[in-house]
Amino acid sequence: xxxxxxxxxxxQLGEFGLIDxxxxxxxxxxxxxxxGVGDDAAVLKFGTQHLLxxxxxxxxxxxxxxxxxxxxHLGYKAIASSVSDIAAMNGMPTQVLVSIGLSNRFSLEAxxxxxxxxxxxxxxYKVDLVGGDTSSSRSGLFINVTALGKAEPxxxxxxxxxxxGDLLVVSxxxxxxxxxxxxxxxxKRVFMEHSDMQPDLESFDYIVGRQLKPEARIDxxxxxxxxxxxxxxxxxxSDGVASELYHLGNASQVGFDIYETxxxxxxxxxxxxxxxNLNPSIVALNGGEDYELIFTIKQEDYDKIKGxxxxxxIGHATESVGKYKLNTESGNSFDVxxxxxxxxxxxx
Amino acid sequence: xxxxxxxxxxxQLGEFGLIDxxxxxxxxxxxxxxxGVGDDAAVLKFGTQHLLxxxxxxxxxxxxxxxxxxxxHLGYKAIASSVSDIAAMNGMPTQVLVSIGLSNRFSLEAxxxxxxxxxxxxxxYKVDLVGGDTSSSRSGLFINVTALGKAEPxxxxxxxxxxxGDLLVVSxxxxxxxxxxxxxxxxKRVFMEHSDMQPDLESFDYIVGRQLKPEARIDxxxxxxxxxxxxxxxxxxSDGVASELYHLGNASQVGFDIYETxxxxxxxxxxxxxxxNLNPSIVALNGGEDYELIFTIKQEDYDKIKGxxxxxxIGHATESVGKYKLNTESGNSFDVxxxxxxxxxxxx
Numbered sequence: 001x002x003x004x005x006x007x008x009x010x011x012q013l014g015e016f017g018l019i020d021x022x023x024x025x026x027x028x029x030x031x032x033x034x035x036g037v038g039d040d041a042a043v044l045k046f047g048t049q050h051l052l053x054x055x056x057x058x059x060x061x062x063x064x065x066x067x068x069x070x071x072x073h074l075g076y077k078a079i080a081s082s083v084s085d086i087a088a089m090n091g092m093p094t095q096v097l098v099s100i101g102l103s104n105r106f107s108l109e110a111x112x113x114x115x116x117x118x119x120x121x122x123x124x125y126k127v128d129l130v131g132g133d134t135s136s137s138r139s140g141l142f143i144n145v146t147a148l149g150k151a152e153p154x155x156x157x158x159x160x161x162x163x164x165g166d167l168l169v170v171s172x173x174x175x176x177x178x179x180x181x182x183x184x185x186x187x188k189r190v191f192m193e194h195s196d197m198q199p200d201l202e203s204f205d206y207i208v209g210r211q212l213k214p215e216a217r218i219d220x221x222x223x224x225x226x227x228x229x230x231x232x233x234x235x236x237x238s239d240g241v242a243s244e245l246y247h248l249g250n251a252s253q254v255g256f257d258i259y260e261t262x263x264x265x266x267x268x269x270x271x272x273x274x275x276x277n278l279n280p281s282i283v284a285l286n287g288g289e290d291y292e293l294i295f296t297i298k299q300e301d302y303d304k305i306k307g308x309x310x311x312x313x314i315g316h317a318t319e320s321v322g323k324y325k326l327n328t329e330s331g332n333s334f335d336v337x338x339x340x341x342x343x344x345x346x347x348x
Numbered sequence: 349x350x351x352x353x354x355x356x357x358x359x360q361l362g363e364f365g366l367i368d369x370x371x372x373x374x375x376x377x378x379x380x381x382x383x384g385v386g387d388d389a390a391v392l393k394f395g396t397q398h399l400l401x402x403x404x405x406x407x408x409x410x411x412x413x414x415x416x417x418x419x420x421h422l423g424y425k426a427i428a429s430s431v432s433d434i435a436a437m438n439g440m441p442t443q444v445l446v447s448i449g450l451s452n453r454f455s456l457e458a459x460x461x462x463x464x465x466x467x468x469x470x471x472x473y474k475v476d477l478v479g480g481d482t483s484s485s486r487s488g489l490f491i492n493v494t495a496l497g498k499a500e501p502x503x504x505x506x507x508x509x510x511x512x513g514d515l516l517v518v519s520x521x522x523x524x525x526x527x528x529x530x531x532x533x534x535x536k537r538v539f540m541e542h543s544d545m546q547p548d549l550e551s552f553d554y555i556v557g558r559q560l561k562p563e564a565r566i567d568x569x570x571x572x573x574x575x576x577x578x579x580x581x582x583x584x585x586s587d588g589v590a591s592e593l594y595h596l597g598n599a600s601q602v603g604f605d606i607y608e609t610x611x612x613x614x615x616x617x618x619x620x621x622x623x624x625n626l627n628p629s630i631v632a633l634n635g636g637e638d639y640e641l642i643f644t645i646k647q648e649d650y651d652k653i654k655g656x657x658x659x660x661x662i663g664h665a666t667e668s669v670g671k672y673k674l675n676t677e678s679g680n681s682f683d684v685x686x687x688x689x690x691x692x693x694x695x696x
Contacts, residue, residue, distance in 0.1 A: 022482070136407070209593050
């Protein structure tokens with residue numbers, strides 16, 4: 001079913017291509033499969049509410065570094081990041097299943113810490129842990145979480161529903177998790193060189209917390225419901241706004257114009273980015289793992305969110321399919337790329 | 349939530365203890381969570397049919413050895429073994445979600461082979477691949493499959509429903525997958541020592557196939573439905589009959605008497621076991637990965653299965669909770685243990 005040369009490196013397919021490539025030959029035949037691969041969660045028809053389901057892996061050395069990640073926080077984050085995929089569909093999470101693989105380096109107490117964190121997250125998000133699997137692994141730890149949720153059929157929000165003119169909104173603030181990671185990596189390097197130095201994380205509590213213990217924005221889903229807003233498209237910000245713009249734009253066949261001055265960034269993020277000689281806006285647009293929600297709403301819904309502290313309109317959808325434009329304070333305009341951005345043209 | 353000493357090795361908890369231990373403090377609060385951890389699949393109430401869901405990991409070097417496992421077969425087996433958990437609840441599988449972690453040793457072509465096998469299995473079992481995740485891993489390959497299925501509420505079969513007097517039935521034949529593994533391991537050793545020798549697998553095609561490309565017994569679920577039999581308890585044979593007897597007995601609070609002469613074993617399994625100086629009955633009771641179904645039925649259902657080639661009554665449930673007794677041809681009786689068995693007493 002696949003036709004190519006003898007050996008292709010997986011990187012050649014690019015960041016977003018592998019799963020699409022691997023699954024493009026699969027055809028759905030079950031009438032209950034409403035939406036398969038290609039959004040934050042699959043949508044299945046079981047009864048009057050629809051079932052949402054999503055699965056995600058976290059792998060030691062790739063997604064987390066145990067030298068500075070407490071296992072309790074890791075457990076919490078594994079659940080939160082999975083539950084976030086259900087929120088990203090405008091659904092409410094209901095259950096999770098957790099598979100873990102463990103090398104013999106982990107004691108029972110270590111695994112228990114992981115589950116203490118998972119339990120905290122399950123309680124916080126009111127989800128039930130209903131299944132799982134534990135295996136040995138030859139090296140390191142991996143965690144796979146499958147999250148389930150439910151949603152009224154007419155409220156499910158896909159990536160594909162945005163139309164030109166819709167307002168682009170983000171919840172919370174951006175870039176904090178990325179700068180928290182930079183701080184943790186810096187303290188790790190310092191510790192490797194001078195093991196007697198204690199890390200100074202206190203002045204970075206907000207951004208380190210954003211990295212180590214992010215929250216799924218279930219409260220945003222509840223708020224949208226109370227405000228009687230069904231977004232036209234939505235996803236969670238796991239890879240960074242720049243990347244998510246691409247996903248929303250591609251699925252909806254629109255472009256986006258966003259405004260640098262509107263991007264919500266916490267002062268601690270700004271300050272830390274500056275001290276690292278990084279542009280805070282680049283950090284906010286490209287940093288991942290904030291697990292905030294990015295969504296589009298119809299213009300007529302603007303009055304409903306106006307004054308909501310936690311929502312920021314950062315731009316709007318355009319008819320320029322595939323064009324993602326950042327308008328800076330100084331009146332310049334740049335093309336937003338999934339990694340960094342390249343100069344596009346002035347005032348174009 | 350956990351209280352113990354500073355470092356406990358995970359092995360101390362035993363094979364079946366870890367997941368129970370880790371999840372015992374989790375409480376279900378969602379009304380849709382009908383059955384959580386502790387059976388082959390969780391049972392969720394969504395609409396008039398119930399949803400079954402199960403998740404399982406396969407890890408390179410632990411669950412499979414790529415020196416003799418074609419990736420296509422591995423993909424097939426990953427889906428089949430997960431779908432088998434849905435069959436084990438007397439349900440019909442509907443969807444799967446697949447997460448994989450890959451080191452850079454794998455080319456795109458290699459991963460494609462894996463998915464070709466998965467696609468074959470999805471087609472065979474009429475399940476839709478509706479989601480997934482691909483990650484890099486630092487070493488080796490892991491596959492996590494979450495399987496979903498549906499069942500009429502009154503037909504869902506748990507491990508816990510057997511009562512004394514119920515007949516114990518297995519589908520297909522036993523021990524083949526284990527002996528297939530022994531052949532593959534032997535040929536691997538030969539190949540390591542003499543790389544010019546070609547493996548001779550042809551005379552072992554049946555048992556090697558049982559190991560490399562097992563089938564989920566969805567056809568058994570369909571047959572039971574046609575025969576109008578709802579088993580009183582059921583599970584799939586992934587760890588071996590001896591281990592599954594323990595699970596069924598423990599969940600149902602019964603014991604089991606089984607008869608050595610009744611154990612269905614393929615001639616190729618018998619012959620190979622004998623050539624390895626292994627007792628074929630021990631192999632059949634303790635070998636895992638056959639993915640056959642083991643279930644109990646009411647005595648009055650016996651006439652319905654009599655003459656069904658694929659079903660063998662191997663014993664019955666007893667009131668001796670926790671006693672699993674093997675009666676041999678010679679009139680002896682042994683205690684069946686999850687690994688091997690120990691002499692119990694003659695005619696006790």
